Amino acid sequence: MPPERDIFVNFERMRREMDELFGEVFGGAGLAARNRRGGFSPAVDVFYEGDPPRAIVQAELAGIDPAEISLEIEGRELVLSGHRRPSESEGRVYQQLEIDFGPFRRSIPLGADVAADQARATYRDGMLRVELPILPPEPRARRVPIEVPDEQDRGR
Structure with missing residues (x-):
């Protein structure tokens, strides 16, 4: 039996990439824009x-x-x-x-x-x-x- 995969392992990385991509297109909306404006x-x-x-x-x-x-x-x-x-995020x-x-x-x-x-x-x-x-x-x-x-x- 193959090892069980965690389907969410790459989800956060993918969401950030989408925020960066669409944040540029839609005038800075999303997580990437929040981080650029500093908080x-x-x-x-x-x-x-x-x-x-x-x-x-x-x-x-x-x-x-x-x-x-x-x-x-x-x-x-x-x-x-x-x-x-x-918050501390080690191992999350x-x-x-x-x-x-x-x-x-x-x-x-x-x-x-x-x-x-x-x-x-x-x-x-x-x-x-x-x-x-x-x-x-x-x-x-x-x-x-x-x-x-x-x-x-x-x-x-």
């Missing part, structure tokens, strides 16, 4: 709630060590960056490989000015939650006083 882009939700009002950003970061995550606030943008490391033969890994950087526009120094972030069950207190809007109209020089200043 992935985590899914985020942005919403506003509360009293006092605050912007909430939730990011799906399952499998990422919180020490690998960085947050910065630049004006009206929250910049989320980090790195998801691949993949049938399917869909979990993206590598570096990521995501700029998330906010719809209001926020108090960056009061921002708070928590990470639980693979979800990052960032709470950003919203600053009250500055008045758009401002009175400008009109100065009238006295008689002595007019001649100068």
Whole structure:
């Protein structure tokens, strides 16, 4: 009786070759394009709630060590960056490989000015939650006083 063949041994290699081939044709779709752009882009939700009002950003970061995550606030943008490391794969033969890994950087526009120094972030069950207190809007109209020089200043 011939030795039993594992039909998935070459499947992952073939899928990568197809991604490379069709990724070039269809404008960079697929695994090859993700690797070329250097990582992935985590899914985020942005919403506003509360009293006092605050912007909430939730990011799906399952499998990422919180020490690998960085947050910065630049004006009206929250910049989320980090790195998801691949799991150890020695001795594995993949049938399917869909979990993206590598570096990521995501700029998330906010719809209001926020108090960056009061921002708070928590990470639980693979979800990052960032709470950003919203600053009250500055008045758009401002009175400008009109100065009238006295008689002595007019001649100068």
